[in-house]
Amino acid sequence: xxxxxxxxxxEGHGLCADQAPEVFSLDDDAELTYHFDGADxxxxxxxxxxxxxxxxxxxALRVLP
Amino acid sequence: MTPRSVLIVxxxxxxxxxxxxxxxxxxxxxxxxxxxxxxxAYSRPPLSxxxxxxxxxxDALFQDLDGLDxxxxxxxxxxxxxxxxxxTTTDGREFRYDALIIATGAEARRLAAPGRRGELVLRTxxxxxxLRSRLETAASAIVVGAGFLGMEVAGACAARGxxxxxxxxxxxxxxxxxxxxxxxxxxxxxxxxxxxxxxxxFAVPTGDPVRGVMLPGGTELTADLVVTCxxxxxxxxxxxxxxxxxxLGVGIDETCATAVPGVFAAGDVTHLRADDIGPDRRAPFWSxxxxxxKVAAASALGLAPTGTPYxxxxxxxxxxxxxxxxxPLPLTGEPTTVEGSVENGRALLTWKRPDGPSTVxxxxxxxxxxxxxxxxxxxxxxxxx
Ligand SMILES: Cc1cc2nc3c(=O)[nH]c(=O)nc-3n(C[C@H](O)[C@H](O)[C@H](O)COP(=O)(O)OP(=O)(O)OC[C@H]3O[C@@H](n4cnc5c(N)ncnc54)[C@H](O)[C@@H]3O)c2cc1C
Ligand code: SF4
Numbered sequence: 002x003x004x005x006x007x008x009x010x011x012e013g014h015g016l017c018a019d020q021a022p023e024v025f026s027l028d029d030d031a032e033l034t035y036h037f038d039g040a041d042x043x044x045x046x047x048x049x050x051x052x053x054x055x056x057x058x059x060x061a062l063r064v065l066p
Numbered sequence: 067m068t069p070r071s072v073l074i075v076x077x078x079x080x081x082x083x084x085x086x087x088x089x090x091x092x093x094x095x096x097x098x099x100x101x102x103x104x105x106x107a108y109s110r111p112p113l114s115x116x117x118x119x120x121x122x123x124x125d126a127l128f129q130d131l132d133g134l135d136x137x138x139x140x141x142x143x144x145x146x147x148x149x150x151x152x153x154t155t156t157d158g159r160e161f162r163y164d165a166l167i168i169a170t171g172a173e174a175r176r177l178a179a180p181g182r183r184g185e186l187v188l189r190t191x192x193x194x195x196x197l198r199s200r201l202e203t204a205a206s207a208i209v210v211g212a213g214f215l216g217m218e219v220a221g222a223c224a225a226r227g228x229x230x231x232x233x234x235x236x237x238x239x240x241x242x243x244x245x246x247x248x249x250x251x252x253x254x255x256x257x258x259x260x261x262x263x264x265x266x267x268f269a270v271p272t273g274d275p276v277r278g279v280m281l282p283g284g285t286e287l288t289a290d291l292v293v294t295c296x297x298x299x300x301x302x303x304x305x306x307x308x309x310x311x312x313x314l315g316v317g318i319d320e321t322c323a324t325a326v327p328g329v330f331a332a333g334d335v336t337h338l339r340a341d342d343i344g345p346d347r348r349a350p351f352w353s354x355x356x357x358x359x360k361v362a363a364a365s366a367l368g369l370a371p372t373g374t375p376y377x378x379x380x381x382x383x384x385x386x387x388x389x390x391x392x393x394p395l396p397l398t399g400e401p402t403t404v405e406g407s408v409e410n411g412r413a414l415l416t417w418k419r420p421d422g423p424s425t426v427x428x429x430x431x432x433x434x435x436x437x438x439x440x441x442x443x444x445x446x447x448x449x450x451x
Contacts, residue, residue: 010126012388014381015434016353027434048090051134055082056356058111060126064133 002042003065004050006035010061017057021049070095072366073153073161075143075304076169077101079109079352080333082129083359084167084366089134093367097135098163100155102142102170105191107131111352113194114215115383118201118222127191143170143304148326153304165366168305168316168324168331169359172298172350177210177271184275186293188219197293201226204290208279210269212238212262214382216295217255221385223291224259231261231287233269233279238262239384244397247427250408251384258385263287298350300335311335314348322362322375330366332358338375353377379435387411392438393425404441406431416441 004024013031017024023046026034037043042050054062072088074081077099088097101107108127116123131138141155146166153161174187186197197219201207207223209216212234223230232238238255240248252262267282271292278288300315310316310324314337322330333355337348354377361371381390401415406429408415413429426442 007126012381013432013434014379014390015436016356016379019435020356027436029433029437031432031434031437048086052083052086052090052360055079055086055129056352058109058352059116060109060112060129064130066132 002047002050003040004035004037004042004054005063005065006033006038007061007063008033010059011057012059012061014058017053017062020056021046021053024050025053070164070367071162072097072165072167072363073163074099074167074169075146075153076171076301076333076335077103077107077138077140078169078171078333078355079107080171080335080355080359080362081167081169082107082131083356084169084332084363085131085134085136087360087363088367089136091364091367091369093363096137098137098139098161099131100139100141100143100153100161102140103190104140106138106140108191110189113191114188114218114222117191117194118198118219119225121198124191124195146305146308146310148308148310148329151328164328166329167362167366168310168329168335169333169362170301170304171334172300172315174294175297175299177269177294177296178276179271182271182274182276184273184277184292185271186291188215188293188295189298197291200291201228204228206230206289207291207293208233208287208289209293209295210234210271210279211295211297212236213241213295213297214239216293217251217260217384218382219293219295220255220260221258221383224385228291229259229261231263231289233263233265233281233287235265235268237264242396243391243427244399246400247389247397247429250429251387251389254387254411255385260385298334302335314346317346318358318375320361320375321365321371322358323365330362332362332375349376351380353379379438387430388428388432389430390428390433390435390438391425392435393417393423393442394419395425397425397427401427414441 141157174189178185269279302311316331334350357377364371404414406413
């Protein structure tokens with residue numbers, strides 16, 4: 002499973018990082034880092050990552066088909 | 067864990083979060099979601115922000131439940147029988163459940179007399195599309211209600227060059243954000259082209275189609291568009307006769323359990339029942355719907371929830387300025403400025419409380435929730451830095 006991040010759309014709420022801290026984090030200026038860019042999200046973090054995608058209010062995150 | 071069939075009614079944030087959480091908790095039994103909207107699940111907060119300005123924003127709203135093996139039914143629920151444990155839909159089908167999660171949210175409250183045409187509201191994607199297209203040709207607009215939604219809609223009107231007047235008995239956002247922020251935000255809104263009118267009683271929509279509002283003193287304001295942003299009503303008609311719902315919606319406890327065994331509820335359809343923290347209360351916001359969707363899913367499986375059914379993160383946009391809030395509301399009195407200044411449109415503010423967490427507001431400032439929470443919890447300490 003891979004996730005795409007639309008950085009232009011991201012408003013830096015950090016709701017995604019609340020749900021999946023191993024997958025997403027934000028720095029002090031609310032810039033988002035996606036920890037598995039270009040790689041597969043490890044199995045153990047997949048369901049949390051899906052929840053994170055679901056809670057982003059501006060739909061900046063997508064699970065790639 | 068016993069395999070149980072879980073039925074979720076309402077295909078939006080609370081419902082989809084519950085569905086995901088059921089699977090995340092290892093539930094392999096059947097999960098069905100009944101949803102009334104043909105579009106399926108989508109995110110509402112952008113409807114009053116990006117969507118009103120940019121038609122291109124529509125595509126990115128949708129949320130999917132791919133790969134979770136969830137049966138989706140697109141037909142509104144019309145009745146529930148909690149003793150037989152069934153829910154009936156408009157198309158005449160009946161669904162059995164072992165556990166039911168009610169997540170039917172709320173609908174926009176209208177003020178015009180029933181049958182009057184032309185009153186606009188904003189709750190669904192179709193509402194947003196209609197309002198957006200009307201904004202293309204409108205020469206003026208009135209927004210009834212100066213709460214979060216009303217101020218966002220007014221901001222979108224102004225951003226699109228449509229002169230707009232907001233009417234309310236309260237000053238903009240004062241009821242929740244208090245006098246200090248209300249004054250700062252009202253000045254901002256006025257400078258942005260939003261005219262704010264405080265009335266001494268409720269405004270009543272006039273005309274058919276609606277083309278204005280009558281103010282209590284007998285003055286009538288007219289405009290091409292009248293948008294009512296006067297709160298929401300929980301969607302509970304389909305629960306008639308079950309005793310589950312009252313005026314404030316479906317009452318839930320700390321575990322999102324309702325008064326009926328096997329029935330749980332989450333999101334904008336709910337209110338938290340009175341407890342040691344406070345009286346019966348509604349909190350129809352995004353983060354709450356997420357928190358409650360997760361708790362309801364655990365409870366439906368007979369597991370002890372790991373989280374609480376409330377989350378006090380909230381955000382809005384006023385006249386182009388982003389506001390992010392963590393901590394208890396309403397606010398009263400003056401804040402401590404931790405960073406920046408309100409005059410310059412960029413500030414980090416805290417409202418301290420003697421007996422509990424502070425409220426922290428990022429005013430026009432990009433700050434992640436975690437940083438705001440840390441500041442709210444540190445209270446005194448960080449605020450005096
Ligand atoms: C324009 C707008 C802007 C917002 N902005 C913000 C914001 O900036 N910040 C914030 O925190 N919150 C915001 N919110 C609130 C947030 O969107 C809600 O808290 C959230 O959508 C609640 O999710 P929910 O799933 O409980 O209910 P809803 O999103 O209301 O979904 C309920 C679903 O149930 C369906 N339904 C209803 N009756 C039936 C039935 N009988 N059978 C089947 N399905 C049914 C409805 O069609 C709907 O799809 C905003 C809301 C709106 C409308
Ligand atoms: S939840 Fe969405 S907007 Fe918020 S930080 Fe994550 S990706 Fe960005």
